Amino acid sequence: xxxxxxxxxxxxxxxxxxxxxxxxxxxxxxxxxxxxxxxxxxxxxxxxxxxxxxxxxxxxxxxxxxxxxxxxxx
Numbered sequence: 266x267x268x269x270x271x272x273x274x275x276x277x278x279x280x281x282x283x284x285x286x287x288x289x290x291x292x293x294x295x296x297x298x299x300x301x302x303x304x305x306x307x308x309x310x311x312x313x314x315x316x317x318x319x320x321x322x323x324x325x326x327x328x329x330x331x332x333x334x335x336x337x338x339x
Contacts, residue, residue: 279306279315286338288312299333 282288288305291314295301304315314334318327 276318277315279311279313281311281313283338284312286312288314291337294337295333298337299329301330301333 282291288307288311292303292305295303304317306313306315316330
């Protein structure tokens with residue numbers, strides 16, 4: 266859902282979850298299991314998640330988040 270690389274690119278990443286995954290439950294799982302905080306985009310809008318990295322996040326933090334998301338959606 267996020268813009269591709271280019272003039273509109275941003276460190277914020279939003280993505281749609283499969284219909285079988287509840288975005289609120291997914292957020293709770295990431296927080297409890299991995300200590301990853303994400304923004305919920307509810308089913309009424311997208312049923313998705315937004316990741317908002319900050320200056321305090323390292324590349325390892327981002328890699329770990331991607332790995333956790335892939336693991337849980339596999």
